[in-house]
Amino acid sequence: MTVDPYETLGLTKSATADDIKKAYRKLVRTSHPDLHPDDAGAEARFKAIATAYDLLKDPVTRARFDAGEIDGAGAERPQRQYYRDFADAGDNPYQQRRGFERNVDPADIFAEILRQRTRQGGGDFNGRGFSAPGPDFRYALEVPFLDAVRGGEMRLTLPEGGSVAVKIPEGAHDGQTLRLRGKGGSGFGDGAPGDALITLSVRPHPVFRREGDDILLTLPITIDEAILGAKVTAPTVKGPVNLTIPKGASSGRVLRLRGRGVSHPGGKTAGDQLVELNIVTPPEIDEALRDFLTEWRKTHSHDPRVDLLSEAAP
Structure with missing residues (x-):
């Protein structure tokens, strides 16, 4: 009876290479005799599955089967018997290659080991002591800005x-990957379970910005605080602190709060917080202030744009 490798793997001829791989990996776990010792038909099913996969995973043999040149077992059809004459040629592009290629999926390696053991009449897990680690699972986790800076715990x-539970380390950054050992897929035989690999995405903050280990903040101040100087309260990622505004401060001036930036576990130093001052006028200008500035302007001719205009002149 003619065997259809597509039917064996539960696929159609339109299946992609990825579809073939996924179907085979799924069937390995449901039909391999070592994994199902009480199933009398498992060995025969798995041999058929392995044969079908060997044929379809190779684009050349798959194309030859689709063209009717070979049957489902990979044997030459009578009218194309001459094709095999070239099978062992040194430059034959259709010659099968053994072993594993670069970037091969670890799950495919496991499947290949099982397949080879079946062909060789290998024993079972208990008899041969076979074991293999489980696969790693990958996840993405969005973390609030302050939890990334301060550290914390979230549930995935x-x-x-x-x-x-996922422990966010102090000083975690956007794109960082955390490893939770033993939280991945189950191992095979006595193999250890795989790990969970969690990539962090740090949510933006409405007040703070981060550059490396420094925290940036724009701090609004009043006209009188800028002119006369003042002590104000400024927020930091580690809690509010007192900040001295120097007399005559202008918008854009940056003050540095040392050690108020990002720390790391066991680190001896931390980044700084950089505070950029921004002078904000009152929402309403009362008559007293307007009259004062009107008179002040008459006797003061300070122009902060003189140097700017001079440098911009052609």
């Missing part, structure tokens, strides 16, 4: 249900 909801 897993696709298969349930959740796991």
